[in-house]
Amino acid sequence: MDSRLERLRTLIVGPQVVMTTPFKEDYSVDLDGVRAQIRFMVEKGFVRGNATIIVTGSVGECNVLTESERQQIVKVAAEEAQGRATLFAGCNHSSTSVSVELAKWAQQVGCDGVMVIPPYYWRPTDDEVIQHYSKISEAINIGIMIYNNPFVTQVDLPIPMIERLAKLENVVALKECTIDIIKFDRCVRRFGDRIAVINGNGEYFEPYASMVGTPGFISNSAPYLPEVEFAMWDAIKAKDWERAKQLHIAMSPLFDFFWEVGAVGGTAWLLQLIKRGLQMAGLPVTTLCRMPATPVTEEYKRRFEHLVEEVRARAAAIK
Secondary structure, three states: OOHHHHHHHHHOOEEEEEOOOOEOOOOOEOHHHHHHHHHHHHHOOOOOOOOEEEEOOOOOOHHHOOHHHHHHHHHHHHHHHOOOOEEEEEOOOOOHHHHHHHHHHHHHHOOOEEEEOOOOOOOOOHHHHHHHHHHHHHHOOOEEEEEEOHHHHOOOOOHHHHHHHHOOOOEEEEEEOOOOHHHHHHHHHHHOOOOEEEEOOHHHHOOHHHHOOOOEEEEOOOOOOHHHHHHHHHHHHOOOHHHHHHHHHHHHHHHHHHHHHHHHHOHHHHHHHHHHHHHHOOOOOOOOOOOOOOOOOHHHHHHHHHHHHHHHHHHHOOO
């Protein structure tokens, strides 16, 4: 790994903010809303060396965006970030050639790296996964974050496979979403001195993931609870594990609520609630998600609003 990519690896720390994609009332992409989110995150301190921002990933509803829309979002995000934030672009696709073109575009417009999931729909063989990442690696010279998300691909990348992928020249990180804490621990110990192994389960796994050595955690609550996310990150950096644990407990009602919502309305309801959180933070965005998503109920919106304020108050009381 050359010095430029090694430097990037060291910048992948703290809250890894997965951004939503805002839509207008006619369901077209709201590029002004994208700009507003990036600007808001930078102003709140999610900047280079303290956090990472990821656009057009799963939370960014990449599955319902056209390639052109994804390119527009990535370009606008890079323009707004202006190098102030470490920026990764999700280049997930079942087609290797499409992922390659999206990755090349991300490099062209100034992203620091790309986040790539293994090809999905048809379950790929090991050699097909390696080929997918290898072709992307050959096409770009910016960083690659391997995205292991068994919930999407139905495949939990095994450690020997990750070992092969980690040898690619510009692989700088692994976003590990396995719910197997033993496997997660093994990944951190085996690869953590070579690539940044990111806790893809977010605050659910904190501070436990950080205690075993991960340098950062995915966060979808950062846009509407930034002070809580940075309180967690500050406690982790200080190795104040008791305070970090108390912050985890303070956030747990929101975790439990999200599990309930996901079981009832699926991922799309969770995304709509995240967008409602953005509205609560003052951002001018809708809560819309594209079909086949169904609208989240007003009852769940009200419960979410109450829980956000409850978590904020509980976290603020922890010293």
